[in-house]
Amino acid sequence: MSIAVRNVTKRFGNFTAIDDVSLEAHSGELLALLGPSGSGKTTLLRVIAGLEAADRGSVHYHDEDVTRRSARDRNVGFVFQHYALFRHMNVLENVAFGLRVRGVRGPTVTQRVRELLHLVRLESLERRYPSQLSGGQRQRVALARALAVQPKVLLLDEPFGALDAKVRVELRQWLRRLHEEIHMTSVFVTHDQEEAFEVADRVAVMNQGRIEQLGSPQEVFDHPANAFVMHFLGNVNVFHGRVHDGKAHLGGFELEVPEHADVDVSAAAVYVRPHELAIERSAASGRLPARVVRVHAAGPVAKVALRAEDFGLEIQVEMPVERLAALALATGEVVYVAPRRIRVFVPEAAEAALTPEYAI
């Protein structure tokens, strides 16, 4: 069943948590709401679940307007950030809770609960209490509990946020497999772009209560809609300069930007991802001379920090270790940095104040 949010606004006092957002999750899709803290992603999820009431706008499940319906009657499965397991009940009772309060009695409950515990691979722990479980196990109990009432949609608030790195990676692969098994329309909130890209079918990048971009992970990463998205999705080198006549002027250094042939602005920002920079030994036009400051070769990707002394700025470059070995860089040596791919974001007048100094 599809979920649609239409023109939803939610304020807390003077703070606008969601600002006129419209969004649709297709039937059977796994959609990620990705954004920094305070971007309104959790509030949006809670509005969808009915745990918060929108000030304006409407929420639809399939063709049905559920805006005025309480969380109890929306029949959603909601997984809380800290799982919110009932601490005085064991695993079995936790999962059975939703069925019991809906008046289901007898062996049906136990049978359904056992099925779910099998699904989340926790059969052996049904008598344990939440405090006796690890973070990953609690997470799966929360998921089983949410699925017990056979919800029409599944909503997850930072499902992996409170786990340590290793468990987090395992669980998100598991969640992806689970989603392929049960194919329920699901929306999850995360601030981790890696997580969103790995698990979700589509990603909505949120900032300051708005959706900046919506698309498949590939689309969003390869074609960021604006400077915010570019910043948010990983490390990036930023050069500030002027765009004029289809060229970006960065100090004494020029780059071709044919797609911006008709603009003339003095405060454009040029973005280059560290892996989209190449290091060359020879000088050429469009190559920036820089001195090697540090080389980190641990892991599959080598990171090189350079300093372009003419401009007094530091540049980060990433490359495969094989390439680094072939180059045999020495600290202090002068090389030439060539961008393979650049993106120029010309700030609109209104956006000019927002874009440059965003950092997390």
Added chain:
Amino acid sequence: MSEPHLQFVAHDRRAAPSASTTTGVPAAASTRTLVPLRQSTRIAARSLGTTRAGDLTSGPGLRARATVTGTAAIEQVSSARAEARDAVPTNDLSNWKNAQQDPLWVRLTLIGLAVGSLLLLVIIPVANVFYQALSAGLHAYWDNLFNDPDTRHSIWLTLIVAPTAVGANLVFGVAAAWAIARFRFPGRSALTTLIDLPFAISPVVAGLQLVLLFGLRGYFGPWLREHDIHVIFALPGLILATMFVTLPFIARELIPVLEAIGPDEELAAVSLGARGWQVLWKITLPNIKWGLLYGILLCNARAMGEFGAVYVVSGHIPGQTQTMPLRVDRLFQGYNTPGSFALASLLMLLALVTLVLKTVLERRTQRELAEAAKLHTVEIES
């Protein structure tokens, strides 16, 4: 046009996740120091619990433990672990303890002062009550308690007034604490302050205001007389006065517990289809049960022992409006010292039972809070 400037900003997204998780531990801390943190919090919590119970008699050991808080504890525990692993024989720990210790004469003086004042102010008076009560023998003690109809009535009256007042405050306390901890509404801070008001008002004044309202010459006096309803100098007045002075206990105890537990479990229950009453009975009350019992206990102890407010509204009618504390006073004023002390010993017994239960419940409440905190922190071992 100004000179085109060049600027480089490194934005590292990967630092974000650790910053927004809720460990409460600096991201830079290594896992080795993360694990002992939980132990140290437990130590700190335990030592806080003991100091709160007012246990001064255990001396320097307790004092040393109570000062182990925060970073000191982390360093201490982690260094102890590191030592154990490296198997390097050092005496860092004992040195550390010595550094915290005062000279012998200081310790003896302080312990002497504490024990002395405790003896003089608490232990001797308490022992004396029982001594006086039993001085004429067990038989006389029994006679004094249960063969004097007025004394018997006072016990019975207290057993009616106190539970009624506690029951009323239980309903009010849970409702008020729930409203204050879970909702933001206009007048919320005013309500929080109002709940504390009975603590600030002298009980005598509390009694007087009831007389001014419900007494014969009070605002409602004529109306009440017309309908033949007795409030002042009767049971309803006693209950009202007791309710007023014990109003804050339950709400005060519950607000921090509810706030620590947070609304998530209740919201989870709602999203699973539970109705309001189901949430209250199946989720909220089980979670706050120890804090609630603790509040009831304190409320009950105060309700049974209340003197000032009840004194004003009672009219001192023996066999009708004398609760136990009032009866103790009357017997004493009437030179019936053994009778007075016999009844006083009963109140004292109640106090001692309360104290034991209070210690137990306080520990349970602390555990309730600690568990709430634990379920909200990151799991390290998994």
